[in-house]
Amino acid sequence: MRDITFSRPLRGMMLAPAVAIFAAFWLLPMAALARISAGDGLAGYLAILTNARYLRSLATTLALAGGVTLTALALSLIAGLFLARRRFPGRHALIAMLTLPLAFPGVVVGFMVIMLAGRQGLLADAAAALFGHRVVFAYSLGGLFLGYLYFSIPRVILTLMAAAEKLDPALEEAARSLGASSWQVLRDVVLPALAPALAAASALCFATAVGAFGTAFTLATDINVLPMVIYTAFTLNADLLTAATLSLVLGAVTWLVLAWADGLDGQTVATGA
Template identity: 55%
Template sequence: MMAAPHRAAPLTSRGGRRAALAGRRAWLPIAIPAATLFIAFWLLPMAKLAGLGAATPQGMESSAYWLVVTQPRYWQSLANTVALSLGATLATLAIALPVSRFLARHPHFPGRRALMALLLFPLAFPGVVVGFLVILTTGRQGVLNTLSRALTGEPTVLAYGMAGLFIGYLYFLLPRTIGVLMAAVEGIDKQWLEAAQTLGARPWRRFVDIELPALSSALTAAGAMCFATAMGAFGTVFTLGTRIDVLPITIYDEFTHYANIPVAAALSVVLGLATWAVLYAANAFAGRAAHGR
C-alpha cells in the first residue's frame, strides 16, 4: 500500500517538466520576433552609434568621447539642456496638478468637453508647428510684442531664446501631463478623503496627507516623461533656435554643418545616457513609493 506513492512521484515529476517545457515552447513564437526587432532596430543601431563615437575625428589625436568630455562648450550645451528640461518639467507639474485635480473632481461642469478638447489639441501639432505658434505669440511680430509696444513703448521678444523655448516646451508637455495626472486623481479612493473630512481635516491637509502620497508615483512618471521629451525635443528648438545652445541643436550642427559624425555620435550617446539616468532614477523612486504605500 505504501509503494504506490513512490512509483507515482517520478511520473508527477516528469509531467511537471513536460508542462514547463511546453510552456517555454509556447513563448517561442512571441520571443523570437520580439528579440529580432530588439536586435535589429535598437541593439545594432546603438552599437553602431557607440562605435562611431569611439572613432577619432579628422585632425584630432583622441576619440570623439574624449573631445566631448574635455571641451567646455559641449558641457555648457548639456548643462543648458538639462536645466531647461528640468525647469520645464517642474513648471509643467506645478501647472498640470491643480488643473488635473479640478477636472477630475468636477466631471460635469458646463463646457468641460470643450475645455478638454482645447487642452489636448496641442497633441496634434508637431514641434515645428509649436515653434511657429510661439513665434506668433512672443516673436518680433507677435501678440506680446505688439501689446508691449502699445502699452510701454518698449519691445518684448521672447521667442528666439531660452524663454521662448521654455514656453514651447510647456505648450506640448502640459496636455500629456494633464492626461496622466487626471487618471491618477480619479483613481484615488474617495472614502479616504471623506473620512479625513469627517475627522475635521482641512482641504490643504487632506491634499498633503492623502492625495499627494497617492499621486507620488504618477507625478514621478509624468515628470520623467516630461524631462525625457524635453531633452530630446528638436522640431521646436530648430524653429526657434537663433540664440539657443542646447544639445539637440549642437548634435545637428556637428552632423550637418561640420560633417563631424564621430562628435555627433558621441554627443548623442551622452544625451541618451543623461536621459536614461533620470528615467532610471524616476522608475526606482516610483517603485519604492509604490511598495511603501
C-alpha cells in the same frame, strides 16, 4: 480562470517581432553610435565630454528640461485634479483643448511661439501699442521654455487625471473628519497617493524636453541646447564622432531619469505611500 500556456516554439514566434523591432530600432543604432564614438579611443571621448561648449550646452538643456518639468507638474496637478473631480458643461471640450498640442509636431509649436512672441507676434504688437517698443523673446531661452511647456502640459495632465480618478474619496473624507484642512489632505493623502503618477509624468516630461528637436530647430537661433548641437555637428560639420558621443550622453541622461522614476514608483508602492 485557467492560465493559458504556450509551447516554447510558439512563445519564440510570438516574441520574434518584438525582438526584431528592438534590434532594428534600438540595439543596432546604439551599437553603431558606440562604435563611432569610440573611433579615437578614450582620449577623444574625454576631449568631447570635457569641452566647455558642450558642457554648457548640456547644462542648459538639463536646466531647461528641469524648469519645464517643475512648471508643467505644478500647473497640471491643479488642472488635473479639478478636471478629474468636477463635472460641468463643456468639460470634455476643455479637456480636448488642453490636450490638442499632442497633435502638433515640434515645428508647428515653434511657429506658434513665434506668432505669439516673435518680432511680428501678438505680444510684440501689444507692447508696441502700450509702451512704444516691441517685446520679443521667442528666440531666447524664454521662448524655448514656453514652447516646451506648451507640448509638455497635455502629457502630464492626462497622466495625473488618470491617476486622480482612481483615488479613493473615502480616504480624503476620513482625513477631513479627523480635522485635517484642505491643505493637509492634499499634502498627506492626495500627493502621496499620486506619487507614482507624479514620478512617471515628471520622467516623461523631462525626457521629452531633453530630446525635443523640432521646437528647438524653429526657435533656438542663439541657444545651444544639446539636440541642436548634435544636429549641427552631424549635418553642417560632418563630425560623426562628436554627434555620436553627444547622442550617447543625451540618451544616457534620459535613461537615468527614466530609471530613477521607475525606481521611485516601486519605492512609493512598496512603502504604501
